Amino acid sequence: MARLSYFTSLLVLTVAAMAGAATARAGETPLTFGPMLYEQLDPPFGPTMFRLRDIDHDGFVDVLIAGRDPDDKLMTRRGLGNGHFEPFQTLIAPGFVDWLELEDVDGDGAEDIVAAWRGDVPTLVCYRGIGGGLFEEATVLADVVQAGVGRDPQSVALGDYDQDGDLDIAVCNYIGQSIDLFDNRGALSFERVARVRLATFLGGVAFPRIVAPGDIDGDGDLDLIVNEIGGGRVAVLRNAGGRFSNPREYRAPQIGTERPGIAGMQLVDVDGDGDLDVVCPALLLEITQKIIWFVNDGTGGLSERIVGEGSPSGYVFSVHLADLDDDGDLDALSGAALPGTIAVGRCTAAGDFNFEIDIALQFGQLIRHLDAVDVDGDCDLDLVGIDGPGRTLFTRRNTTPQAGCGGGVAAADAPTPSRSGTVRVKPIREIVPRSDRNGDGVFDASDIAAWLAEGAGR
Amino acid sequence: MNRRATFASCVWVLAMGASVAAQCPSEGDCRKPHAAPGCDMPDCCRIVCDANPLCCELTWDQACADQAIDACEGIACPETGSCIEAHATPGCSEYQCCDLVSTIDGWCSYASWDEICARLASEVCGTGACPIEVTGAIDEGEPCYDRLNDGWGIGYPSGRIAVSCGMHMKGRVVAGGPRDLEWFALDAPSRRRLRVTLDAEFPVELQYLRGDSEGPNDVKWLIGPALCSGTLMLNFMADQGVSSLLLGVGNGDASMRNGLDCDEIDPDNPPLPDDPPPLMLFGPHWSARLECLAIGDIDGNGVVGPQDLAILLNAWGTLPPEGAFDPRLQDADLDGNGVISAPDIAILLDSW
Secondary structure, three states: OHHHHHHHHHOOEEOOOOOHHHOOOOOOOOOOEEEEEEEEOOOOOEEEEEEEEOOOOOOOOEEEEEEEOOOOEEEEEEEOOOOOEEEEEEEEOOOOEOOEEEEOOOOOOOOEEEEEEOOOOOEEEEEEEEEOOEEEEEEEEEEOOOEOOOOOEEEEEEEOOOOOOOOEEEEEEOOOOEEEEEEEOOOOOEEEEEEEEOOOOOOOOOOEEEEEEEOOOOOOOOEEEEEEOOOOEEEEEOEEOOEEOOOEEEEOOOEOOEOOEOOOOEEEOOOOOOOOEEEEEEEOOOOOOEEEEEEOOOOOOOOEEEEEEOOOOOEEEEEEEEOOOOOOOOEEEEEEEOOOEEEEEEEOOOOOOOEEEEEEEEOOOEEEEEEEEOOOOOOOOEEEEEEOOOOEEEEEEEOOOOOOOHHHOOOOOOOOOOOOOOOOOOOOHHHOOOOOOOOOOOOOHHHHHHHHHHHOOO | OHHHHHHHHHHHHHHHHHHHHHHOOOOOOOOOOEOOOOOOOHHHHHHHHHHOOHHHHOOEOHHHHHHHHHHOOOOOOOOOOOOOOOEOOOOOOOHHHHHHHHHHOOHHHHOOEOHHHHHHHHHHOOOOOOOOOOOOOEEOOOOOOOOOOOOOOOOOOOOOEEOOOOOEEEEEOOOOOOOOOEEEEOOEOOOEEEEEEEEEOOOEEEEEEEOOOOOOEEEEEEEOOOOOOOOEEEEEEEOOEOEEEEEEEEOOOOEOOOOEOOOOOOOOOOOOOOOOOOOEOOOOEEEEEEEEEOOOOOOOOOOOOHHHHHHHHHOOEEOOOOOOOOOOOOOOOOOOOOEEOHHHHHHHHHOO
16 A cells, blocks of 8 residues: 555656557567656756766766756765665755766876856866765866856767867857867866857757767767757767867758757667767657657768657657667667656667657656666666656666566665655646747747756756 | 925926936945945946935945845946956946947846957947948848748748849848848859858858758858958858858857847837837948859959969868868869869869
């Protein structure tokens, strides 16, 4: 009874197994996951994204969480190996942090956190790793005056863009509508060497949110790929000897009668042809949500665009492709808002972009970020995500039977779903403001995507 | 008696108003009490004194300072810091410049005076109006409240201005709602050399965009010549296929979305009686002439000759594969393949 009550209050509603579970193709098992495990994060922290890494080297994946916190914090949590994460370290961040990355930028052998403080005085910072999974408080790498950080830096991307042996930083400026490149000069000294403006041809505002590094044209260096929420486009900045081209902008395809808003982005080789493709959630005013595959033609061109199934409800905001059943193709996780929805789509054929939705679970309000990592050591990929407004980190352990993974049964302890708190769901499409947020003269899906990205429900 | 009282009241109110006006701005930080009436931030001073005239009549006491802190959030002119240097606080020290820049770019008054604010200040502050005289040009035919030639840069279908060689056009742009851009269609079956001659009363953002409405699109170049810097003459190559020249308000750093309103009345959406008058920090007019040059006329002097050949030979070799392209440099890549080589000479000689 207590358990029933727990799940009633916690998870709210399982829509699920829409048609998929009953109609899996011959010889293929529907994807299944264990019960939702979750951690309620202390308010007023509102998580925006996370990175999963074993930072304390204890064999279990830990989590570093970026977020918006009027009390000036970002946090790490230690993975227990059973899908739960306990508080580990809280760091000071005087400014919202929408994104963080974890790499050894100072070359001392320990991984460091690189992040950007948003706010009135945008600041690029590094939290130096000091071993044992712990980090120093922030060292300022650049600010408005020093090296010129742009307006509203919402994401960072690390890579050796000039191939000089150290990690440089690309910063995506949401309000500034630009990408800044900071060159690593050693000893945590960074200099801005380029600013590339995005979508200058738009009458509205492009609102670039995520910048990600990848060798999209296969020439051996790291290019930069950006999603533009307001512009409904993906921009590719090609690297040539450490200098970046003006962006080439690929428009999201028309789906039905509308152009989608694209709040998220993942670089992944969808078709296994050896090059990086781009996958985005396709937020639509229509009820059924989609995901888009921008197909790499092998030279970095993304003109071909293919639409697949996303969340069957809400407004899709995040997407992550991973092989969840170890059958060699990529399945699709998509997260939506209003209501919060987590959809698990099973790929119906290798290299294809068709998905059967095996699970569609309503949870929280806005699933801002999803990932698939083996958190319990049973060698299959588990689902980890965050609900921003609900201030929740959640995990679902993969229980899909699959070859080579012990049948998908974790070796770690059974789940212990005993956290307090509730996650509420509102029937909520009505609360979306019908405002032209990107200023392009119309209200459409891009405006909803931007509204969600900027902090709906906070 | 009653009439006398009314008259006296009117005199008092007028005197009061004049006094308030006279005290804004005055010496003294608006957010701190000081003995003298009024304070140093004109807009904030007026707001506080409108609500509490004693702040401008007697002294700027703690109550006035408290009210300023409550009521003047976001008003940061003047503030400490040079207007032409980036600093981490909003606003800058020269009121007129601070107010002008902040009106164009709100970030500068509520967040921080970053390098974009500083450069904008250096470009527009102290620059007077630069009206242009245009005769004999064809009007673009777009009321400034409408968006008829904004290409695929806005959320609903719009057109582009069809131009042909020798065409001289004029028009007006505005900054917001959505940002007004003039899209000139330069579509052509082959690569060609064009010259645009541009005059404008506003800070110009001029860019050359390749690709059609479905994309992909890329801006080959974007320039923001200084305000009131006179006629801009640009000799550039237009690529094969669909491409457009885009004119709007902005500079090399950012597009401007405020400060240049439409002053025509939209019959479908007329202004309300209480609406403020249109804000026009600059003139809205532009004039553009488009000419077609011989593709080999690299220096744009009207003749394809030895000078063009010399330019081509000096530029011999592979161009930087990526990076910003400045159309103000001479473009000798006649076939557009990124390499200055024998085929370019052949094209040049063909147009000798």
